[in-house]
Amino acid sequence: QTIYLKDYTPPAYFIDTVDLDFSIESAGTVVTATLAMRRNPALAAQPLMLDGEELETLDLTVDGKKTAFSATPTRLTVDGLPDAFTLRTVVRIQPDGNTRLSGMYRSKDGYFTQCEAQGFRRITWFLDRPDVMATYTVTLHADQATYPVLLANGNPVASGEEADGRHWAKWADPFRKPAYLFALVAGKLDVLRDSFRTASGRDVQLAIYVEPGKLDQCPHAMAALQKSMKWDEERFGLECDLDHYMIVAVGDFNMGAMENKGLNIFNTKYVLARPDVATDVDFENIDRVVAHEYFHNWTGNRVTCRDWFQLSLKEGLTVFRDQEFGADLHNRQTARIREVRGLRAAQFPEDAGPMAHPIRPESFVEINNFYTATVYEKGAEVIRMIQTLIGRDGFSAGMDEYFRRHDGQAVTCEDFVAAMAAASGFDFTQFMRWYKQPGTPRVTVDGFFDAETKTYTLTCTQANPRASDDAPYLIPLRVALFAEDGSLLPGSERLLQLTATTQSFVFEGIAGEPVPSLLRDFSAPVYLDFDYTPEQLTVLLAHESDPFNAWEAGQRLATQLILDAAAAIAAGRTPTWPASFVDAARKLLQTQAQRGAAFVAEALTLPGETTLAELMSVVDPDALHAARNGLRRHLAEQLEGEFSGLYAGLTVQEAYAPSSEQAGRRALRNLCLSYLLELDTLAVRQLALQQFRTADNMTDQFAALAALANVNAAACPQREQALADFYAQWKDEALVVDKWLQAQSTSRRPDTLATVKALTSHPAFDLGNPNKIYALIRAFGANLVRFNAADGSGYAFMAEQILALHDRNPQVASRLARSFDRWTKFDAGRQAHARAALERIRDHAGLSRDVLEVVTRALGGG
Ligand code: ARG
Ligand code: ZN
Numbered sequence: 040q041t042i043y044l045k046d047y048t049p050p051a052y053f054i055d056t057v058d059l060d061f062s063i064e065s066a067g068t069v070v071t072a073t074l075a076m077r078r079n080p081a082l083a084a085q086p087l088m089l090d091g092e093e094l095e096t097l098d099l100t101v102d103g104k105k106t107a108f109s110a111t112p113t114r115l116t117v118d119g120l121p122d123a124f125t126l127r128t129v130v131r132i133q134p135d136g137n138t139r140l141s142g143m144y145r146s147k148d149g150y151f152t153q154c155e156a157q158g159f160r161r162i163t164w165f166l167d168r169p170d171v172m173a174t175y176t177v178t179l180h181a182d183q184a185t186y187p188v189l190l191a192n193g194n195p196v197a198s199g200e201e202a203d204g205r206h207w208a209k210w211a212d213p214f215r216k217p218a219y220l221f222a223l224v225a226g227k228l229d230v231l232r233d234s235f236r237t238a239s240g241r242d243v244q245l246a247i248y249v250e251p252g253k254l255d256q257c258p259h260a261m262a263a264l265q266k267s268m269k270w271d272e273e274r275f276g277l278e279c280d281l282d283h284y285m286i287v288a289v290g291d292f293n294m295g296a297m298e299n300k301g302l303n304i305f306n307t308k309y310v311l312a313r314p315d316v317a318t319d320v321d322f323e324n325i326d327r328v329v330a331h332e333y334f335h336n337w338t339g340n341r342v343t344c345r346d347w348f349q350l351s352l353k354e355g356l357t358v359f360r361d362q363e364f365g366a367d368l369h370n371r372q373t374a375r376i377r378e379v380r381g382l383r384a385a386q387f388p389e390d391a392g393p394m395a396h397p398i399r400p401e402s403f404v405e406i407n408n409f410y411t412a413t414v415y416e417k418g419a420e421v422i423r424m425i426q427t428l429i430g431r432d433g434f435s436a437g438m439d440e441y442f443r444r445h446d447g448q449a450v451t452c453e454d455f456v457a458a459m460a461a462a463s464g465f466d467f468t469q470f471m472r473w474y475k476q477p478g479t480p481r482v483t484v485d486g487f488f489d490a491e492t493k494t495y496t497l498t499c500t501q502a503n504p505r506a507s508d509d510a511p512y513l514i515p516l517r518v519a520l521f522a523e524d525g526s527l528l529p530g531s532e533r534l535l536q537l538t539a540t541t542q543s544f545v546f547e548g549i550a551g552e553p554v555p556s557l558l559r560d561f562s563a564p565v566y567l568d569f570d571y572t573p574e575q576l577t578v579l580l581a582h583e584s585d586p587f588n589a590w591e592a593g594q595r596l597a598t599q600l601i602l603d604a605a606a607a608i609a610a611g612r613t614p615t616w617p618a619s620f621v622d623a624a625r626k627l628l629q630t631q632a633q634r635g636a637a638f639v640a641e642a643l644t645l646p647g648e649t650t651l652a653e654l655m656s657v658v659d660p661d662a663l664h665a666a667r668n669g670l671r672r673h674l675a676e677q678l679e680g681e682f683s684g685l686y687a688g689l690t691v692q693e694a695y696a697p698s699s700e701q702a703g704r705r706a707l708r709n710l711c712l713s714y715l716l717e718l719d720t721l722a723v724r725q726l727a728l729q730q731f732r733t734a735d736n737m738t739d740q741f742a743a744l745a746a747l748a749n750v751n752a753a754a755c756p757q758r759e760q761a762l763a764d765f766y767a768q769w770k771d772e773a774l775v776v777d778k779w780l781q782a783q784s785t786s787r788r789p790d791t792l793a794t795v796k797a798l799t800s801h802p803a804f805d806l807g808n809p810n811k812i813y814a815l816i817r818a819f820g821a822n823l824v825r826f827n828a829a830d831g832s833g834y835a836f837m838a839e840q841i842l843a844l845h846d847r848n849p850q851v852a853s854r855l856a857r858s859f860d861r862w863t864k865f866d867a868g869r870q871a872h873a874r875a876a877l878e879r880i881r882d883h884a885g886l887s888r889d890v891l892e893v894v895t896r897a898l899g900g901g
Contacts, residue, residue, distance in 0.1 A: 043402045044348040050166055051082050054173040059163065063150060063181035063225055067131045068143065069097070072163040074173075077123040086118040090160040090167040091130075092142070098129040115164045128164050137161070138807060138847045146291040148250050149186055149226020151304055153297055156347055156406045159218035169217040169344045170449040179225055180207045186225040188248060192216070192300045194282050212300055214280070215447060217343055222299030224248070224287050231257040235268050237278045243268070248287040249310065256311035259322060259697070260286065260329050267330035270364050275438050277337045286310065286329070290773055293809050293850045294410065296328050298335030305332070308774055308810060314695040316775050318738040319705060322697035323369055331361040342442065345449045347406045351398040351474075352452045354410075355418020359426075362419060369699040372586035373637045379561045379587070380641075382420065383650045386412035386564070387479055391653060392860040393896040395477035395505055399452050404892040407850050413477075420564040421473045425456070427515045427534065427562055428470070429463035436462035469513040469538060478505020480512055481566040482537065488552040495520065495549040497557075500541045501565075511540045517559035517585075520546060525582030528553055534562070554578050559585040571595060577623050586638055593627075593642045596620055597670065601651060604666035609659045614669055621677045628681045636689065637703030640710045645670060648823040658864045664787065664824040668717070675717040682711040686726075695736045702738070709742035716746045724750070728757040731764075740765075741778055748782040751789075766803070776803045777814040784819040791825045792832055799840075806844060809851050816840050820858025827865055831872025834859070838876040841890060842883055849887035856880065856893040874898070 058073040078084065092113055099108050101117065102124050108117045117126070137144040142161025143152045152158065160167040177191035183206040189198070193212030200206045228248040235243045245264060247257045264286065271277040286303045288310035296305040309328035312321055338360065339353035366374040389395060389412050396409065398418040403409050426434040437459035444458055452474050456467045480503040487496045497518065501511055513536060520531035528549065535544050546553075554575045558567045571592075579592035597620070604614030624643060631639040645667055652658045675682065689708040691701050712730065715723045724747070731743035744765055747758045762783070769775035780803065784795050798804055798815055805811045816837070820826050826833040837858050845852040862873035880886065881894045 041402050041404055047346050049079060050171050051079050051085050052076050052087055053079055054166060054171055057173045057175045059177045061179045067133045069131050070163045071129045074126045076126055086116050087120055089115045089164040091115055091164045092161045095131040097131060100127045130163055140291055140293045146289050148228055151224055151289045152222050154221050155219040155297060159221055165218055167218050169219055172215040172217050174215050176211045178207060178209045180205055181225045188226055188228045190224040190285060190302055192222055192302045214300060216300050220300045220340055222302040222304055229254045231261055233261050235265050238272045239278060243279050243281055244283050246285045253311055256313045259312040260310045260325055263326045263329040264333060267333040271334060291808055296332050298332040298339055300340050303332045311774060314736045316737050316772055318741055319697050319702035326368055327361045327365045330364045331357055334360040342445045343449045345451050348400055349451050351414045351418035352455055354415045355398060355422050358415050358419035359422040370637050373641050375587050376590050376641045382416050384647050386416050387653055388861055389413055390477060390479045394860060397475050397477050399474045405889045407889055408853055408892055417564055424515050424563055425459055429465045433463035472512050476506040478503045479566055483568045484557055486555050493549055495546040495553055496543050498543045499537050501537060513538050514563045517562040519556045520553040521556060525578050556583050556588045559588045561587055573619060580623055590642050594646050597645050601666045601670055604669055605662040608665050609662040614666060616673045624674055625678055625681060628685060635703060636707040640706040643710055652823060657866055660824045660827045672717040675714045682714050686711040705738050713746040719750060719752060724757040728761055731761045745782045748786045777810050780814040781818045784815050785822050792836060795819050812851055817855055827869060829868060834873045834876035838879050841880055845887045845890045849889035853889035853893050856890050859897050
């Protein structure tokens, strides 16, 4: 049952107000919904059809009178209704038995909800679609001792006690909202309170609720929230519209976090942090996710999506906003590098695989399968291109126009772009192709220097074999030209707009053959081919003033070396490594003080195996793995002195702070350690174990653990010691246990699958907790060389895990099934094993729709 964008019709009924009453009892929760409804006069009269799932219907009245209705498990139909009426339904739901973590469910410390995209129908009969917006009042009743905290969206209006030790609380949300933004919480939780005064002088009460005993892990998230509120005022003039802004952290959560109006619910992973339990990267991710959910209050909640095909309207835009916030707060250079690294590792493969879809999909079977890198991260790149084309001021004006036109509405991606066009005067007609086509365009550039006319001509050709036609994209291409000595040619920095399939751009007054720097700052999400010589790339790595393209030059150099080496290894030859690459790496290490430790750490991190695999026609994971690690080992041998020196010299003496300056030093120092461990001498093992034992922060402790976990030698007592000690030290900190699992599931050791299998029956593992599954199983699926083992053992294991989970939690199982996305890129032997595993999943009786859509597409159907 595929759903198509082209079939969209407006709702046949509207809901103006919603009054919900939840009575939380041991036999289940009774939900009484009173809906003020009216017929949509624009459509022909028709029966009312409501969505529902796993609801036990106890009663239904229309305007106070019992009324006939018909119901299937997922649809309730009422006929013969007046134009306006009050519908009251009473249902019982079973949150304790809800293992899907969609709708209302139980987690350790109480009850929580997740309604996006279609979880609200698991709570009550409703028009569960984002273009039906209503104002809500909610009353909760529960046992007072077990559930002292009762929360819902909006403002607290009243509360009191009831018989039998129960109590109640009533909340009212003054803003109209779609059902997917509904939330409630009932539990025993600690709270950290603070406040924020908006630019216009309104006071917003802030609260972060967490499991008892975790208050000391909340201050960072609170500070992040306050910084986000300030940033959105300064950058976009957007103020918080709420009196109360609450964040609740829950340990069992399918995704990262959820922007429910005034009552965000977060995965604990994106709230809890203390220097000894969270890494620098965790601290930064918390900043970004807290900001992301807060920014949704405007981009998502005040202006929401007309239908779920428009998901990127709010997600692409909000990711772009959280990226910009993160760049302003931390380090703009490395933020951009990491965004692109992530895009290439996850989105490019998605765009080339069976689940490829435009950022605005045209059809889906299960919308939960489309909360993807494409909708989120490529979606953010598309928004970034809009800003690149019309400038920061034009973009800000476009945002103002968007809210002026659409505040309070449920709209489409076209509406957003139209506001940008109106504010800037820019014609986005051709640009809309970015919303409509799957696949990553490839831009091939040729440079021609004419000494006679002193001109340099760049000829650009674009193609996207995944697109449904050959029409060209509008591609913003930032370029600059450098002389061979590395100096920027004055006046050569340009923003080219590619609009034709093949197009030339001429630079005048060029004295000698220049080195072109193309796609600066990664100005478009494309593959960029240019026939660079290693010498040209070395010039760019050393001198390009755009840090992204300096980094990119280094990645290109390393990519070529690793791919050549992989081919050599596959052919039974020994790879060789040019001295020039080692020299360039040495120079980076020597200039880290000027270039910044964070940048140098990024520049010396080789491209990942998943990213490299995309560049091979048939992936030989063993050869690729050996090649990449061969280069790492070669660098370690040649630069041992430099790595050791920096390791000693970069020690952070100050008290730990998750600042970008300290984080950069730690990143480079830990990178030095991991290179040194390639030599696997006793001294280095002991150095790593020593760092593991003496570190006063999780960044350094975990870096040592992860590096040791990778040691290949059959016997490595330091490795065993560190893993055992880490678990003993942190077994009661769930998020740290996730790190322990992940260090093992991502290990390059040949026995990793056996370890992962053993860990599935370890007390630390829990099939009911998504974070545990992601850390152990999904991370194993991303371990290119071990998951894609030639004997098919990795595939068979993953199939088993998916089948163990698909019923219990289809969303999480479906994400595991995505591990198979690139199975056709491997050799025939591996493909046969992968096909067998996929067919076994597909043919399983009663397979969840979520998993079925993914495996059907992987097998080439649908
Ligand atoms: N809107 C949430 C976020 O970005 C994600 C919720 C996704 N939930 C889901 N079940 N698919 O920020
Ligand atoms: Zn979001």
